[in-house]
């Protein structure tokens with residue numbers, strides 16, 4: 001029985017040709033980059049895409065990048081994951097390669113790379129747009145490098161040739177920046193809200209039509225995917241459930257994907273409380289989880305803000321004799337815990353205070369979390 005028409009279309013690298021319910025954000029990007037598209041002398045653009053996990057940040061930036069390249073053949077879009085390329089020189093290296101460096105760039109300093117990049121762009125009359133995904137990584141490890149990158153070419157006469165789209169899950173990132181950096185990004189912020197139930201239903205429909213033979217994914221199975229994903233507003237979870245559900249059906253030789261295949265898929269993505277996950281997270285991730293669980297327990301609230309959690313984490317660190325990490329590092333730990341399914345970070349509008357991020361513990365009683373983590377921390381103390 002054939003299940004997948006094109007399995008590739010559910011792979012993490014694949015970027016769909018359109019993004020339902022992100023049309024407004026795409027046209028906002030077009031507005032920001034209008035000078036690039038019309039081929040007027042370009043102004044340097046700094047955009048910042050912010051949104052929770054699976055809201056389509058990476059897909060939006062990549063799709064926009066490819067549309068830019070189509071609209072104007074002088075534009076190159078290069079997408080860099082700053083978790084992997086966290087320093088200016090490795091980002092510049094990627095950029096120089098994307099523009100087509102004629103000579104090897106190994107062993108050059110970042111000044112040399114910057115100069116090389118600018119003269120390449122000048123010579124080829126090209127405009128470069130760099131998507132800096134997981135921008136937190138860069139902000140944390142090379143804050144000075146960001147300035148250098150943004151200012152590249154600014155001191156030079158002639159056209160600006162480099163623009164940036166920074167991408168992050170951290171809604172409070174502007175507050176983590178110093179004033180001049182904030183000033184550069186402030187006017188170009190795009191918030192991606194979590195997808196609603198209806199929106200995810202459309203997304204699931206579209207992704208199924210690309211990946212599966214007609215009728216293979218039952219309506220019941222689709223509905224379950226939408227139910228599960230809408231609890232998180234997370235399209236990545238939906239896509240992953242579709243793919244894994246399809247694989248279960250394929251392996252069983254089933255003619256269709258049923259809700260049971262989706263339930264199996266869900267169980268394999270986030271198996272219920274995993275002690276072993278708790279054992280391999282780092283000490284500071286444990287301290288953070290412990291602080292979250294304690295605060296949720298004592299406050300009797302369903303969620304706490306990430307700034308409250310940071311304070312609680314500092315107290316917990318002090319109590320257990322560890323030096324607390326800086327806020328950006330703390331935020332990286334939060335994202336890892338979220339990726340492991342141990343916490344949920346939700347972005348909510350906090351009225352006059354703007355958007356804030358809140359932390360919840362999905363499906364694990366805080367009391368059990370406190371007990372488990374405390375035991376693990378004590379055990380590591382004894383070692």
Ligand SMILES: Nc1ncnc2c1ncn2[C@@H]1O[C@H](COP(=O)(O)OP(=O)(O)OP(=O)(O)O)[C@@H](O)[C@H]1O
Pocket residue numbers: 011012014015016018019020021022051052053054055056057058059060169203206207235236237239
């Ligand atoms: N509007 C949409 N239509 C179709 N597919 C979408 C849409 N939004 C997101 N997706 C798909 O959902 C998955 C997750 O999207 P993406 O990787 O862009 O999320 P993200 O916001 O970058 O998440 P993270 O913070 O984890 O990096 C991808 O497979 C993407 O193609």
Ligand SMILES: [Mg+2]
Pocket residue numbers: 057058059133
């Ligand atoms: Mg992403």
